[in-house]
Amino acid sequence: MKGSILDFSIQTNTGIISGDDQNRYNFTGAEWRGQRPPARGDRVDFDVDNAGSAIQIFTALGHSNPVQNISNQLDKLSDQNKAEEQFNMIDWFVKCLKNYVVFEGRARRKEFWFFYLACIILGVITQIIDAVLDTEPLFNGVLNLALLIPTLAAGARRLHDTNRSGWWQLLILTIIGIIPLIIWWASDTKRENNQWGQPAK
Numbered sequence: 001m002k003g004s005i006l007d008f009s010i011q012t013n014t015g016i017i018s019g020d021d022q023n024r025y026n027f028t029g030a031e032w033r034g035q036r037p038p039a040r041g042d043r044v045d046f047d048v049d050n051a052g053s054a055i056q057i058f059t060a061l062g063h064s065n066p067v068q069n070i071s072n073q074l075d076k077l078s079d080q081n082k083a084e085e086q087f088n089m090i091d092w093f094v095k096c097l098k099n100y101v102v103f104e105g106r107a108r109r110k111e112f113w114f115f116y117l118a119c120i121i122l123g124v125i126t127q128i129i130d131a132v133l134d135t136e137p138l139f140n141g142v143l144n145l146a147l148l149i150p151t152l153a154a155g156a157r158r159l160h161d162t163n164r165s166g167w168w169q170l171l172i173l174t175i176i177g178i179i180p181l182i183i184w185w186a187s188d189t190k191r192e193n194n195q196w197g198q199p200a201k
Contacts, residue, residue: 002060005042007102010081012198017044017054025054034059037081040098041070074098084110084201093118096154103166107157108189108200115154119147155185160196162187 001019008015013029015038025048032038033056043060078094087095092114099105126143130136156166162184171177189199 001048002043002045003054005038005040005044007040007099007105008038010037011084017046017057025052027054027057031055031057033057039075084108087114089114089118096150099153099157100150101153103153103156104160104196105157106161106189106194106196106198106200107154108161109158109186111200112154112158112185116151119151122147155181157196157200158185160194161189161200163190163192163194 001021003017003019003025006016006018006024008029015027015029017025017027019025025046027046029038031046031054034042034044038044038057044057045060046054046057049055074094074097078091080091080095080098082091087110092111095111096107096115122143123140126139127136129139133139152166152169155169159166159168164184168184169181171181189201191199193199
């Protein structure tokens, strides 16, 4: 069967494949037969065991897609295979970009806040470019549109890590609701497992 890697965590050595049959299959790193670690967007060939998990997973030959190409370019910016304790701001930023539309799972404080800091820095740079080139708000507007979804996704995963639903982000529409959101985003990881998975750290 063929499919695409939806997600893979180095820390838990587990991942999810979206099969071409529209079903999702969990897998472990022990079943991966590629020469490099699996990456989001990789096209794969695999078998399914009796429990419904993917086994004997190989990189599909002759397939390339834009998501995989972008993922490969991001891999050049950051080594996502090292331990998260060694991550710097760029590593956390790349991790969130590689989880562009992943609203499931959990994210620790460092992941969310370093991503947010990188977004602010990029925002300042694009505003300066717009001011110099007199293109305001072209570059900053494009950046904001590009980072909207991963920012919402990272915020939802951060709330999940504090045992709250990602839907609480709707409080931002009330303006005053940003205060509890900042407090929750700054809260430490809840150490117990919850419906969104294992603790992020």
